Amino acid sequence: MGVGKKPRVCVVGASGKLGRYMVGHLLGRGYEVVGVCREQSVGKLAAFEGSMTVVPGATDDREVIGRAVAGCDGVLTVLVPWGVRQYATGTAQAVLDLAPPGARLVFSCGWHISRDGKDVYGPLFRAALAVGGVLARWARFADLRDQVEACRRIFASDTRWTVVRGSALEEGESQGLPVWSRHVGDPVLRSNRTRRTDFALFMVAALTDDALVREAPAIVGRRTPSALAHGAVDG
Numbered sequence: 462m463g464v465g466k467k468p469r470v471c472v473v474g475a476s477g478k479l480g481r482y483m484v485g486h487l488l489g490r491g492y493e494v495v496g497v498c499r500e501q502s503v504g505k506l507a508a509f510e511g512s513m514t515v516v517p518g519a520t521d522d523r524e525v526i527g528r529a530v531a532g533c534d535g536v537l538t539v540l541v542p543w544g545v546r547q548y549a550t551g552t553a554q555a556v557l558d559l560a561p562p563g564a565r566l567v568f569s570c571g572w573h574i575s576r577d578g579k580d581v582y583g584p585l586f587r588a589a590l591a592v593g594g595v596l597a598r599w600a601r602f603a604d605l606r607d608q609v610e611a612c613r614r615i616f617a618s619d620t621r622w623t624v625v626r627g628s629a630l631e632e633g634e635s636q637g638l639p640v641w642s643r644h645v646g647d648p649v650l651r652s653n654r655t656r657r658t659d660f661a662l663f664m665v666a667a668l669t670d671d672a673l674v675r676e677a678p679a680i681v682g683r684r685t686p687s688a689l690a691h692g693a694v695d696g
């Protein structure tokens with residue numbers, strides 16, 4: 462992050478649930494915030510009016526992203542799972558291509574993304590993914606292959622990226638910074654639950670955590686039974 466000036470961070474997909482939590486955490490930590498969201502969703506950022514800059518537009522529009530990330534020290538990107546027109550891939554590529562050299566790039570996705578094929582998924586997770594994936598594509602509601610391709614491009618890039626892989630999410634008070642593991646299947650992750658506000662917290666904390674550069678941490682809530690049982694945090 463830049464020294465001597467207020468670091469500037471762009472949130473791509475700022476109006477969604479995760480996006481708004483990230484904006485809140487960033488503002489609370491003194492960052493200057495630029496948010497990109499679809500034109501019809503600008504009203505969802507009303508609570509932050511006057512404290513952030515909003516760039517309306519599709520997050521896969523290269524002109525929109527180019528304007529929004531200019532001068533940014535970091536970019537937090539929601540890889541949107543919805544739609545069947547490669548929206549997440551277009552968003553990721555635009556951020557990779559247009560963010561200033563050296564900027565910290567942090568992307569969100571789910572556990573189903575695997576960087577090295579060493580993640581171990583339970584039968585229920587695999588079945589839900591297979592059936593859900595087919596149904597979502599059939600209904601033209603979502604295409605999980607889009608997030609897979611988006612992440613393949615991120616993993617291949619020589620930027621300073623982190624891909625944060627979220628477990629199942631829930632609302633509720635913060636439990637603190639989630640714990641993480643390189644691989645799904647690690648017992649510490651077994652609870653498969655993270656508060657959405659804490660997913661956002663992890664994304665923001667990754668901006669200044671160089672140990673996470675070119676890592677794809679899979680996260681789980683800090684106070685979940687699996688995190689506590691496996692000694693990831695003090696009881």
Ligand SMILES: NC(=O)c1ccc[n+]([C@@H]2O[C@H](COP(=O)([O-])OP(=O)(O)OC[C@H]3O[C@@H](n4cnc5c(N)ncnc54)[C@H](OP(=O)(O)O)[C@@H]3O)[C@@H](O)[C@H]2O)c1
Pocket residue numbers: 474475476477478479480498499501502505539540541542543544548569570571572626627628629630
């Ligand atoms: N939900 C989960 O249980 C879960 C689990 C693991 C990981 N994740 C990851 O968490 C991140 C966000 O999750 P979330 O629950 O906070 O999602 P969310 O609130 O539904 O927001 C996701 C984003 O999708 C956009 N969006 C919705 N419909 C769209 C469409 N048809 N075309 C283009 N954009 C559209 C929203 O923009 P608008 O504000 O403009 O609608 C928003 O920026 C994603 O990276 C996801 O992969 C989620």
